[in-house]
Amino acid sequence: xxxxxxxxxxxxxxxxxxxxxxxxxxxxxxxxxxxxxxxxxxxxxxxxxxxxxxxxxxxxxxxxxxxxxxxxxxxxxxxxxxxxxxxxxxxxxxxxxxxxxxxxxxxxxxxxxxxxxxxxxxxxxxxxxxxxxxxxxxxxxxxxxxxxxxxxxxxxxxxxxxxxxxxxxxxxxxxxxxxxxxxxxxxxxxxxxxxxxxxxxxxxxxxxxxxxxxxxxxxx
Ligand code: HEC
Ligand code: HEC
Numbered sequence: 001x002x003x004x005x006x007x008x009x010x011x012x013x014x015x016x017x018x019x020x021x022x023x024x025x026x027x028x029x030x031x032x033x034x035x036x037x038x039x040x041x042x043x044x045x046x047x048x049x050x051x052x053x054x055x056x057x058x059x060x061x062x063x064x065x066x067x068x069x070x071x072x073x074x075x076x077x078x079x080x081x082x083x084x085x086x087x088x089x090x091x092x093x094x095x096x097x098x099x100x101x102x103x104x105x106x107x108x109x110x111x112x113x114x115x116x117x118x119x120x121x122x123x124x125x126x127x128x129x130x131x132x133x134x135x136x137x138x139x140x141x142x143x144x145x146x147x148x149x150x151x152x153x154x155x156x157x158x159x160x161x162x163x164x165x166x167x168x169x170x171x172x173x174x175x176x177x178x179x180x181x182x183x184x185x186x187x188x189x190x191x192x193x194x195x196x197x198x199x200x201x202x203x204x205x206x207x208x209x210x211x212x213x214x215x216x217x218x219x220x
Pocket of ligand 2: 146187
């Protein structure tokens, strides 16, 4: 089956990414468990360098700025790596990441993984039911749930997306479609290449308002 082949290929690529990301994480030094002093220092560095945009608890409320709370360490490290190398292009993040050492990529990613998922604040207007069910159907049809999980919480190098900000989801899904945002793997480029732009907007609408409980602590 063609679809199954594509998914198998994407998973193989994902495993490759995983191996690469631990190589990145370990850098030239042998792997060492982070000491609690190191962990504290990344908590402090996050508070002083990152929280102004991403929020002290990782749930940003700034336009275009993704929620990091509940995100996985493997995913975070692949993205910090892409920003550092200038492959994922965003002036704010490139400026932040370009001086990071391999140990910093690991330290910030491990710290992000300790931030528990925070539910989106309640909104006054209930979601449009027709648009939500259309979004849900699209997420099934395009197999978003196969990789991101039925509860959209992701895992390992696949990001948590449920209740991410809608403006950021829109930007990033269109970015994958046009190639402006290169993935660490081909998974997303292939997943969205044939989805019409208006359906990407419907997916962003649905994913941002996904009703699942995101409170599950992120796996390390
Ligand atoms: C000036 C605001 C700003 C600061 C400061 C900042 N970020 Fe970001 N960050 C962003 C924006 C905006 C994006 C989304 C970029 C894009 O659209 O490609 C982002 C994306 C990310 C992502 C990818 C998230 C995802 O879901 O793909 C990670 C990880 C991240 N930032 C970590 C950090 C860390 C760690 C720090 C501190 C060392 C930091 N950021 C500081 C604005 C900021
Ligand atoms: C074959 C597995 C796979 C499928 C299918 C898939 N994704 Fe992804 N998705 C990934 C991976 C892996 C990433 C990390 C991107 C990278 O490689 O840099 C990702 C990243 C994303 C991101 C970026 C999150 C962030 O914080 O920046 C969004 C949004 C997303 N996917 C939504 C979707 C939607 C919506 C669908 C269905 C149309 C979908 N994905 C289908 C594997 C998949």
